[in-house]
Amino acid sequence: MGIFYIxxxxxxxxxxxxxxxxxxxxxxxSTALMSTKEFGSSFHYLKxxxxxxxxxxxxxxxxxxINYLKLRPLAIALLILGLILLVLVFVPGIGLSANGAxxxxxxxxxxxQPSEFVxxxxxxxxxxxxAKYGHKMRDFRYGILIPASIMLFFQGIIIIQPDFGAVMxxxxxxxxxxxxxxxxxxxxxxxxxxxxxxxxxxxxSKPYRMKRITAFLDPWADPLGSGFQLVQSFIAFGSGSxxxxxxxxxxxxLFFLPEVHTDFIFSLIGEELGLIGVLIVVGLxxxxxxxxxxxxxxxxxxxxxxxxxxxTIMIGCQALINFAVTTGLMPTKGLPLPFIxxxxxxxxxxxxAMGILISIAxxxxxxxxxxxxxxxxxxxxxRERPVNRRLRESLFxxxx
Amino acid sequence: MRRRGAEKAETKKLWDEDLSNIHLKKSxxxxxxxxTVICFGFAVISIRLVNLMVLNxxxxxxxxxxxxxxxxxxxxxxxxxxxxxxxxxxxxxxxxSLYAVPSKINDTKFLSSKLAPIIKTSAADLNKKIIAxxxxxxxxxxxxxxxxxxxxxxxLRNELGIKTIDFFTxxxxxxxxxxxxxHILGYANIDNRGLEGIELKYDKYMKGxxxxxxxxxxxxxxxxxxxxxxxxxxxxxxxxxxxxxQYIVEREISNAMEEWKAKAAVAIMMNPMTGEILAMANRPSxxxxxxxxxxxxxxxxxxxxDLYEPGSTFKSFLAAAAIEEKIVRLDxxxxxxxGFIVVGKxxxxxxxxxxxxxxxxxxxxxxxxxxxxxxxxxxxxxxYEYMKKFGFGDKTGIDLPGEMRGILRRPQNWSGTSIAALxxxxxxxVTPLQLLRGYAAIAxxxxxxxxxxxxxxxxxxxxxxxxxxxxxERRVISTxxxxxxxxxxxxxxxxxxxxxxxxxxxNLVAGKTGTAQMVDPATGRYSSNKFVSSFVGFVPADNPxxxxxxxxxxxxxxxxxxxVAAPVFKRISEHALTYLDVPxxxxxxRVLLVTDAR
Numbered sequence: 001m002g003i004f005y006i007x008x009x010x011x012x013x014x015x016x017x018x019x020x021x022x023x024x025x026x027x028x029x030s031t032a033l034m035s036t037k038e039f040g041s042s043f044h045y046l047k048x049x050x051x052x053x054x055x056x057x058x059x060x061x062x063x064x065x066i067n068y069l070k071l072r073p074l075a076i077a078l079l080i081l082g083l084i085l086l087v088l089v090f091v092p093g094i095g096l097s098a099n100g101a102x103x104x105x106x107x108x109x110x111x112x113q114p115s116e117f118v119x120x121x122x123x124x125x126x127x128x129x130x131a132k133y134g135h136k137m138r139d140f141r142y143g144i145l146i147p148a149s150i151m152l153f154f155q156g157i158i159i160i161q162p163d164f165g166a167v168m169x170x171x172x173x174x175x176x177x178x179x180x181x182x183x184x185x186x187x188x189x190x191x192x193x194x195x196x197x198x199x200x201x202x203x204x205s206k207p208y209r210m211k212r213i214t215a216f217l218d219p220w221a222d223p224l225g226s227g228f229q230l231v232q233s234f235i236a237f238g239s240g241s242x243x244x245x246x247x248x249x250x251x252x253x254l255f256f257l258p259e260v261h262t263d264f265i266f267s268l269i270g271e272e273l274g275l276i277g278v279l280i281v282v283g284l285x286x287x288x289x290x291x292x293x294x295x296x297x298x299x300x301x302x303x304x305x306x307x308x309x310x311x312t313i314m315i316g317c318q319a320l321i322n323f324a325v326t327t328g329l330m331p332t333k334g335l336p337l338p339f340i341x342x343x344x345x346x347x348x349x350x351x352x353a354m355g356i357l358i359s360i361a362x363x364x365x366x367x368x369x370x371x372x373x374x375x376x377x378x379x380x381x382x383r384e385r386p387v388n389r390r391l392r393e394s395l396f397x398x399x400x
Numbered sequence: 401m402r403r404r405g406a407e408k409a410e411t412k413k414l415w416d417e418d419l420s421n422i423h424l425k426k427s428x429x430x431x432x433x434x435x436t437v438i439c440f441g442f443a444v445i446s447i448r449l450v451n452l453m454v455l456n457x458x459x460x461x462x463x464x465x466x467x468x469x470x471x472x473x474x475x476x477x478x479x480x481x482x483x484x485x486x487x488x489x490x491x492x493x494x495x496x497s498l499y500a501v502p503s504k505i506n507d508t509k510f511l512s513s514k515l516a517p518i519i520k521t522s523a524a525d526l527n528k529k530i531i532a533x534x535x536x537x538x539x540x541x542x543x544x545x546x547x548x549x550x551x552x553x554x555x556l557r558n559e560l561g562i563k564t565i566d567f568f569t570x571x572x573x574x575x576x577x578x579x580x581x582x583h584i585l586g587y588a589n590i591d592n593r594g595l596e597g598i599e600l601k602y603d604k605y606m607k608g609x610x611x612x613x614x615x616x617x618x619x620x621x622x623x624x625x626x627x628x629x630x631x632x633x634x635x636x637x638x639x640x641x642x643x644x645x646q647y648i649v650e651r652e653i654s655n656a657m658e659e660w661k662a663k664a665a666v667a668i669m670m671n672p673m674t675g676e677i678l679a680m681a682n683r684p685s686x687x688x689x690x691x692x693x694x695x696x697x698x699x700x701x702x703x704x705x706d707l708y709e710p711g712s713t714f715k716s717f718l719a720a721a722a723i724e725e726k727i728v729r730l731d732x733x734x735x736x737x738x739g740f741i742v743v744g745k746x747x748x749x750x751x752x753x754x755x756x757x758x759x760x761x762x763x764x765x766x767x768x769x770x771x772x773x774x775x776x777x778x779x780x781x782x783x784y785e786y787m788k789k790f791g792f793g794d795k796t797g798i799d800l801p802g803e804m805r806g807i808l809r810r811p812q813n814w815s816g817t818s819i820a821a822l823x824x825x826x827x828x829x830v831t832p833l834q835l836l837r838g839y840a841a842i843a844x845x846x847x848x849x850x851x852x853x854x855x856x857x858x859x860x861x862x863x864x865x866x867x868x869x870x871x872x873e874r875r876v877i878s879t880x881x882x883x884x885x886x887x888x889x890x891x892x893x894x895x896x897x898x899x900x901x902x903x904x905x906x907n908l909v910a911g912k913t914g915t916a917q918m919v920d921p922a923t924g925r926y927s928s929n930k931f932v933s934s935f936v937g938f939v940p941a942d943n944p945x946x947x948x949x950x951x952x953x954x955x956x957x958x959x960x961x962x963x964v965a966a967p968v969f970k971r972i973s974e975h976a977l978t979y980l981d982v983p984x985x986x987x988x989x990r991v992l993l994v995t996d997a998r
Binding site: 135 | 416419420423424426427428430431432434435438439441442444445446448449450452453454456457459460461463464467468616617618619620
């Protein structure tokens with residue numbers, strides 16, 4: 001029983017650390033040339049990345065040592081902190097805008113993206129909320145209205161930045177979690193139907209989003225214009241074949257593939273490491289995902305269960321969406337690949353999330369250990385509670 | 401009461417706990433459903449990856465190489481041209497060529513306005529040129545710029561940070577001697593393709609082989625890596641031309657052009673023993689370094705392309721034929737005191753009255769009447785045969801492009817006066833080279849040689865690929881006849897001959913003057929003031945170092961070959977003999993006075 005409880009959560013540690021390691025190599029491979037061009041040294045981006053990776057590792061280890069149940073009373077506070085950070089983005093001097101979007105906070109020596117933090121805060125909040133109002137989740141008010149309003153509130157702020165990718169992932173997270181929490185499927189379905197026109201409006205309102213959709217449908221129609229990024233991504237994958245062109249030998253990173261170090265790093269892995277490389281990455285995410293679900297399944301109380309599940313799909317869905325985007329199965333949107341892509345905030349938050357997940361796994365293990373070693377009969381205590389059996393049955397029926 | 405309340409609270413707590421346990425169980429089931437859906441998503445991704453990376457590998461990697469690979473054609477070094485003493489006549493120098501990448505240019509107008517003054521075009525034209533290739537990856541803006549212009553473009557490029565234009569090093573053909581030997585060398589165009597002269601004739605040897613090298617480039621258009629192979633350089637050419645002799649010849653005919661305000665002038669120097677051309681010069685001339693816009697008149701190698709009526713210089717061949725056929729004795733007397741002879745309806749006159757003269761004197765004094773009489777005695781068929789044997793009416797086969805055959809009609813097409821006209825070198829079109837070759841045959845003892853200007857083709861490594869040795873076409877006359885004819889020709893330069901002005905101190909000259917009237921294109925008759933003055937001969941007469949022909953077209957203020965061309969012959973020969981270090985055969989006091997010039 002080492003201090004990091006690696007044994008108890010190795011199914012999370014190993015894939016995360018492996019992915020982070022792949023990420024470091026690929027970030028260097030993708031940025032060396034760009035960095036040399038912009039800063040004169042090939043290590044500029046790598047240094048930044050290593051800095052955030054070490055921050056993330058520290059956060060992960062720290063949170064894995066802390067009992068995550070201590071986070072539960074902070075759920076609302078964290079959400080409010082997220083809100084404040086989001087608002088601060090719009091304050092000139094603190095907020096930082098790049099490429100026509102205000103998404104970052106100026107934070108020496110780097111920048112921070114509050115929308116990433118909001119994802120984590122929302123997961124914790126929803127876990128707490130659903131654990132508290134579990135029996136009311138079938139009501140439209142508790143099951144849909146309240147979580148959806150909170151979600152929409154945050155989405156509304158984030159869309160102003162704008163960050164369509166974050167809006168999408170918040171939506172998927174919330175829907176996934178309330179479905180799990182017991183919200184009625186027909187309520188959720190109705191809500192999605194109502195939201196559809198809004199989504200369509202948001203798509204149409206900005207021509208670049210519309211272009212992304214058309215480019216997604218047929219990237220080869222305009223391979224030098226709107227379809228450029230996707231076509232370049234395809235070319236990267238296609239050149240990789242089974243064994244890849246070798247680490248560092250990518251040609252697509254020679255400024256052909258935009259965002260090669262962030263959103264499209266998966267394509268670069270495809271080119272340099274081949275089908276084997278990408279399947280290893282997909283496999284590591286799948287391993288992590290299944291372990292996460294396993295942790296959620298093993299949880300003994302609803303909060304732990306919801307939290308573990310939320311954190312797992314937060315990572316799993318982001319990875320899946322990123323895969324789908326780079327392989328042309330979904331329209332392009334700005335979502336980095338967790339643990340691998342260059343980008344500080346996402347790296348930090350995702351690793352912090354894994355820290356919480358490890359903490360949950362650890363507690364599960366401890367409980368199981370306790371249960372297993374619990375004496376069958378302890379004087380003065382009985383497992384069976386003196387409850388009116390009839391009452392119990394009626395309640396059970398009502399609940400179902 | 402209190403106890404009941406506590407019990408109730410505990411019951412509620414237990415209900416809640418149980419309820420949440422129920423929720424937990426249901427939720428866990430749902431979690432598995434959701435996880436299955438997401439795992440399915442992962443499976444779809446994997447299939448998609450296999451599809452993209454394995455099944456579409458071929459088409460996609462083709463598209464990939466299409467966008468990285470740029471095939472650049474590396475131009476080879478063109479072979480160098482040397483004179484017979486390995487002095488460079490044509491070389492290559494490295495220059496900058498400017499190109500642009502039109503697909504990357506955003507502000508064509510701005511770029512055009514900046515570049516146009518340096519590369520000497522108008523901004524509007526340049527703009528149009530670039531826009532026409534919009535979307536293309538390459539366009540030449542200026543080829544082979546001079547150093548000054550390329551330096552200015554380079555500064556402009558750095559100052560404005562323009563990355564859409566760049567240089568490419570190309571070699572430009574350079575002729576270090578400028579106009580000298582321009583008609584032999586010809587010139588190569590901007591793509592290093594030979595267009596005239598040796599450059600054209602030996603293009604396939606000199607051009608070398610292009611090589612296509614695939615460069616990898618990044619999306620910004622920078623070449624990242626590329627082949628290091630070099631194109632196969634062309635073979636070098638060793639000429640029979642001697643640069644010094646060429647220079648002497650060119651200088652002297654230039655002077656003659658000026659002195660006589662002539663329209664054109666040609667001089668060819670040949671080694672009569674081998675057929676090697678030692679020098680071949682034409683005026684007007686041009687500088688092959690700047691061939692653009694030079695009119696054809698200046699580019700033409702008149703020595704092999706221009707036909708003229710040789711006039712009296714042709715009488716030597718008549719004499720040779722007559723001697724070979726033994727129809728005359730050298731000391732046989734001809735009465736030409738009448739001063740004219742009527743053949744058919746045509747009267748042919750002498751310039752001077754000569755009285756009764758020997759056969760030798762007919763040539764020495766260039767008597768037309770005597771020549772006609774000899775011609776009539778020889779007869780059309782035999783005379784034609786000899787002319788044909790001497791190579792008239794046929795190409796000499798010199799290795800220069802554009803040679804003319806000349807005009808020699810068959811006897812059956814001759815008119816009644818043709819035999820007379822041909823006896824004095826009319827009604828026949830020859831090139832200066834043809835005539836010189838005929839004289840060379842007399843000089844070398846009767847062998848007609850094939851003239852040539854390239855002696856060796858040498859590979860870049862220094863091996864001789866092709867060696868051109870002297871080639872005998874045929875024997876034209878016997879050695880005795882050749883010696884007899886040569887002795888007559890010596891007398892032309894002696895006292896009483898027509899070309900005293902060709903006399904050279906120390907060495908005997910054998911040669912013949914020629915003065916032909918030109919046909920006036922307006923009237924179709926012989927012009928009274930347009931002449932072609934020529935002198936052709938060889939020095940030293942008995943052991944010739946070279947045969948030389950000088951032809952001056954349309955001199956003003958003089959017409960006779962003896963006056964116009966003979967002095968040029970003399971000056972060239974004197975310098976050439978000194979240069980060639982030919983020993984003097986005679987002492988200086990055998991100087992004879994010049995009286996008559998014809």
